Structures are given as structure tokens and as C-alpha cells.
Amino acid sequence: MSQPSSRLLAATRARISSSQPTRQCLRSFSQTCLRREESNTNANSWSPNKLLQSLSRPRTTPTQSAGPPRPSPGASSAALQRILAQDAVAKARNQPTSQQILQDEANKQEDMGPATEPFHFHIYSHKHNSHVTVTKPNRQAIISMSTGNIGFKKSKRSTYDAAYQLTSYVIDKLHQGNWHNTITSLEVVLRGFGAGREAAIKVLLGTEGRMLRNKIIMVSDSTRLKFGGTRSPKPRRLG
Structure with missing residues (x-):
């Protein structure tokens, strides 16, 4: 046993009475000191002062354990009410x-394709119906609708008014999704020569398309033309 340990044991024997329980505690304490000294002889990091400090250190109760405090149910409900109130004021x-705002951040983080490629506004109009599709630069559809989706039935789907209302509805949906801030460049793709072709152009040039009109960089026509192929049906003759 080293000199500091012998001094500590001598001082402890002088202060403590010689009763049987005290001798047992003293014996266990001396054995602990010996085990500590034998296990840490190579490290030379143990001292009686450190042992006394570790024994006198207060124990932490479960209520005093480390970690962030859990929010109470009342605090979470108050935070939720505050967020709902802020959303109501924002609307x-x-x-x-x-x-x-969270959706906008997710859209910005999403890989939409090459930066040089614009968004596309497809207008497909034939003699029976009109279709409007808005796609991202990577050709994934944002919204795709026809006149039947907004309530027009049978022959009314091919009218000018149906295509006009369809294009206005699609642009309104883009505004609600805050896509007019995400879209930086737009290409309008026309296909077919139905009544909805002129109606969609009228909407884009009107007040409904004021948020997207300045972002149009190209207008293209993808109407399919037949070169040769099968013979066309005989034209219908009345009278």
C-alpha cells in the first residue's frame, strides 16, 4: 500500500470508534482502496481525494436526469392554435x-430536371374535347384535366366556352399551389385545330394569365401531320 493510502486509513481509524459495524465498514473501505490501487497501478490516475469526491457526489434522481424537458400537452395545443391563427391571417x-411555405421548400429541393429546360403548358384541342396539361422540365405532370373534369357533358365538351373555363380553372389551380412563383420559364405547346385552341390563347392573353404571360419564352405547334398513310374517309355530303 502506498503512503497516501496508509495515512488515510490511520486518520480514519483515529476518528471512528471501534464498534463492530464500524470495523466492517472500515474493512470494506480498505479493501476497496486496495482494489482501486491494484487496478490503477499502471495508469497512476487514482488518488484518495478522487475516491472521496466520487463517494460524496450526489446521485441524480430520474427527475434530475439530463435531456430536454418534454413539452406539456397544454403547450403543444397552444402552439397549434397559434399556427392556425397565423394561417387564418395569412389567408x-x-x-x-x-x-x-413547406410545400414550396419541398418543390425547390425536388429535382425537376435540367435548369435550361422550361415548364410546358400543353393545349390539345380536337373537335370533340379539349385537354390542358402542365408539366415540369423533367416532363412530370403537375396537373392534367379535360373539359369533362369540370362538369361539361357530351357535345358541350367541344365548345369554345368549355375550353375557356378549363384553361381558367387550370391556371387558378396553379396559383393555389403557388406554382407561379416556381415557374421561371414556360413553353406553350399547341396541338390540334379545335375550338379550344383559340379559347386557351385568349385566356393566356387575358387577365387570368397575367401571372404566367410574362414567363412564356416559346410557343410551339405539335399538331401531327399525316404524310401518305391510309386513305382518308370519304367526306360527308349533305343534300
């Missing part, structure tokens, strides 16, 4: 809500 002021 009244025509500003983006918290959910829309």
Missing part, C-alpha cells in the same frame, strides 16, 4: 400559409 391577407 385573409392573400399570403402563403405555413403549409404552402
Whole structure:
């Protein structure tokens, strides 16, 4: 046993009475000191002062354990009410809500394709119906609708008014999704020569398309033309 340990044991024997329980505690304490000294002889990092400090250190109770405090149910409900109130004020002021802001951040982080490729506004109009599809630069569809999706039936789907309302509805959906801020460049792709072709152009040039009109960089026509092929049906003759 080293000199500091012998001094500590001598001082402890002088202060403590010679009763049987005290002798047992003293014996266990001396054995602990010996085990500590034998296990740490190579490290030379143990000292009686450190042992006394470790024994006198207060124990932490479960309530005093480390870690962030858990929020109470009342605090979480108050935070939820505050967020709902902020969203209501944002809607009244025509500003983006918290959910829309998170959606915008997700859209920005999403890989939409090459930066040089624009968004596409496809208008497909034939003599029976009109279709409007808006796609991302990687050709994934944002919204795709026809006149039947907004309530027009049978022969009314081919009218000018149906295509006009369809294009207005699609642009309104883009505004609600805050896509007019994400779209930086737009290409309008026309296909077919139905009544909906002129109706869609009228909407884009009107007040409904004021948020997207300045972002159009190209207008192209992808109408399919037949070269040769099968014989066309005989034209219908009345009278």
C-alpha cells in the first residue's frame, strides 16, 4: 500500500470508534482502496481525494436526469392554435400559409430536371374535347384535366366556352399551389385545330394569365401531320 493510502486509513481509524459495524465498514473501505490501487497501478490516475469526491457526489434522481424537458400537452395545443391563427391571417391577407411555405421548400429541393429546360403548358384541342396539361422540365405532370373534369357533358365538351373555363380553372389551380412563383420559364405547346385552341390563347392573353404571360419564352405547334398513310374517309355530303 502506498503512503497516501496508509495515512488515510490511520486518520480514519483515529476518528471512528471501534464498534463492530464500524470495523466492517472500515474493512470494506480498505479493501476497496486496495482494489482501486491494484487496478490503477499502471495508469497512476487514482488518488484518495478522487475516491472521496466520487463517494460524496450526489446521485441524480430520474427527475434530475439530463435531456430536454418534454413539452406539456397544454403547450403543444397552444402552439397549434397559434399556427392556425397565423394561417387564418395569412389567408385573409392573400399570403402563403405555413403549409404552402413547406410545400414550396419541398418543390425547390425536388429535382425537376435540367435548369435550361422550361415548364410546358400543353393545349390539345380536337373537335370533340379539349385537354390542358402542365408539366415540369423533367416532363412530370403537375396537373392534367379535360373539359369533362369540370362538369361539361357530351357535345358541350367541344365548345369554345368549355375550353375557356378549363384553361381558367387550370391556371387558378396553379396559383393555389403557388406554382407561379416556381415557374421561371414556360413553353406553350399547341396541338390540334379545335375550338379550344383559340379559347386557351385568349385566356393566356387575358387577365387570368397575367401571372404566367410574362414567363412564356416559346410557343410551339405539335399538331401531327399525316404524310401518305391510309386513305382518308370519304367526306360527308349533305343534300
